[in-house]
Amino acid sequence: MKPIVRFDKVTKSFGDTVILRDFDFELTPGERVVLMGPSGSGKSTVLRILMTLEDIQDGVVYIDDEPLWHEGVGNNLKPASDKHLRKMRGNVGMVFQHFNLFPNMTVLRNIIEAPMKVLKLSRKEAEARADELLARVGMSDKREAYPNSLSGGQKQRVAIARAMAMRPKLLLFDEPTSALDPEMVGDVLQVIKDLAAEHDLTMLIVTHEMGFARDVADRVCFFCDGQILEQGAPSKIFTDPAEDRTRQFLRMVLHEEPASEAS
Amino acid sequence: MGVTFDQIIDALLQGAYVTIWITLASTVGGAILAFASGIGSLSHFAPARWLSKTYVQIFRGTSLLVQLFWLYYALPVLIGIHISPVAAGILGLSLNIGAYGAEVVRGALQSVDEGQLEAARALNFTPGQTLRRILLPQSIIEMMPPFGNLAIQNLKDSSLVSLISLSDLAFQADDLRNRAFESDTITILGLTLLFYFVMALVLMGAMRLLERYFEKVSGREVAR
Ligand SMILES: Nc1ncnc2c1ncn2[C@@H]1O[C@H](COP(=O)(O)OP(=O)(O)OP(=O)(O)O)[C@@H](O)[C@H]1O
Ligand SMILES: [Mg+2]
Numbered sequence: 105m106k107p108i109v110r111f112d113k114v115t116k117s118f119g120d121t122v123i124l125r126d127f128d129f130e131l132t133p134g135e136r137v138v139l140m141g142p143s144g145s146g147k148s149t150v151l152r153i154l155m156t157l158e159d160i161q162d163g164v165v166y167i168d169d170e171p172l173w174h175e176g177v178g179n180n181l182k183p184a185s186d187k188h189l190r191k192m193r194g195n196v197g198m199v200f201q202h203f204n205l206f207p208n209m210t211v212l213r214n215i216i217e218a219p220m221k222v223l224k225l226s227r228k229e230a231e232a233r234a235d236e237l238l239a240r241v242g243m244s245d246k247r248e249a250y251p252n253s254l255s256g257g258q259k260q261r262v263a264i265a266r267a268m269a270m271r272p273k274l275l276l277f278d279e280p281t282s283a284l285d286p287e288m289v290g291d292v293l294q295v296i297k298d299l300a301a302e303h304d305l306t307m308l309i310v311t312h313e314m315g316f317a318r319d320v321a322d323r324v325c326f327f328c329d330g331q332i333l334e335q336g337a338p339s340k341i342f343t344d345p346a347e348d349r350t351r352q353f354l355r356m357v358l359h360e361e362p363a364s365e366a367s
Numbered sequence: 368m369g370v371t372f373d374q375i376i377d378a379l380l381q382g383a384y385v386t387i388w389i390t391l392a393s394t395v396g397g398a399i400l401a402f403a404s405g406i407g408s409l410s411h412f413a414p415a416r417w418l419s420k421t422y423v424q425i426f427r428g429t430s431l432l433v434q435l436f437w438l439y440y441a442l443p444v445l446i447g448i449h450i451s452p453v454a455a456g457i458l459g460l461s462l463n464i465g466a467y468g469a470e471v472v473r474g475a476l477q478s479v480d481e482g483q484l485e486a487a488r489a490l491n492f493t494p495g496q497t498l499r500r501i502l503l504p505q506s507i508i509e510m511m512p513p514f515g516n517l518a519i520q521n522l523k524d525s526s527l528v529s530l531i532s533l534s535d536l537a538f539q540a541d542d543l544r545n546r547a548f549e550s551d552t553i554t555i556l557g558l559t560l561l562f563y564f565v566m567a568l569v570l571m572g573a574m575r576l577l578e579r580y581f582e583k584v585s586g587r588e589v590a591r
Contacts, residue, residue: 204486218490
């Protein structure tokens, strides 16, 4: 099957600091991939490049065989115009660590605003979509509430519904539970698991929740210094990692969050 | 020589009318300029940024009185355009207060969390939609207290228009003082102060109401 996402020798740097060098990476349609790795290794950067929040300095990123940050064909690529980026962005959605709900809008409005203004759905269609998603994430009773009155876990569930309402092919999660109180983490992870079970959308998830990764991921990538050091099925990576760095990292995560390994 | 109490009140009311008019018109004009220039200074379009910054620098860096003189006395000589004292007064005050307001608008827009912009981008909103539906509604509440101060400042600054021959409250007070017996000076100037103070109170009250309205719009409490 042809990949839905392909990084081809991508280089990303901030000033003189190179974060990704000749980075290669692929996702197959429908695949659920978890990225793990030490802080500062570039996991968020990979997601942010796909969401067009960070540009790249070299190489090509393809979504469905079409260059994301470039326009043109073959070797004749030029930097993407705003129009191209807008078109490509329609394929991708993102759930952020700090939710980033719009505080000036109700829960419902947060979800229907982009479908109405960007996808040009009618209000009725957009609300139907929103209501279905709100029911799915267990937030129907908070339809008219403002984000500030919600708990972190509730906010994140709304943020997931908001991203889903745009019907992306690829959904990115950047540490969706790491800003939550421990008792909220389970609910949010359950919502993501349910979505994974019911939809065939591709998911790329940065998380250190190993129990969750074991349930959801087809593949776990251990990310280190801008490279994938080791990858494979969760059962393989978590029980019998080949690399010392991976083993060290997993021991550290386990030590920090013993609860997440209980499952 | 000498003026009656009724004449004093009458003249001061006439002056207050001019002052209120000029203050309101130039506060609205200033707000429009403030938004245009504050938003322009954050534009991706370089000439808009350049224009906004130049405007703010020039009008913050020079005296209001000299700006009024330029509009009223220098423009006719320079390019042959005559504008009425009222127009010159309103334009001068608007341009001046707009330059200060632009900095308020810019600061408030920049205070919105970066994550809001990222979410807007991820949902594929256009820059215009992001500004109208996310940035402005969230930041307008932050602009209100400094806007209130600027409006009061504008009310007080408006007394300078008396120097380009407009009969505002300050002009009438000075005129009365010249015509009246010296013993009436305190009455005249005392009433003038009171008039300005009452107008300032009304202005502050109006700003408080606006603030309360925008508090609802923004979903954010105003930080005091
Ligand atoms: N805007 C920026 N300017 C300069 N350096 C940046 C910027 N954004 C990220 N970096 C650097 O890039 C590197 C990778 O950052 P990234 O956020 O991708 O790491 P991460 O793996 O997601 O880490 P964490 O687990 O802490 O979220 C870090 O060293 C970070 O300091
Ligand atoms: Mg990160």
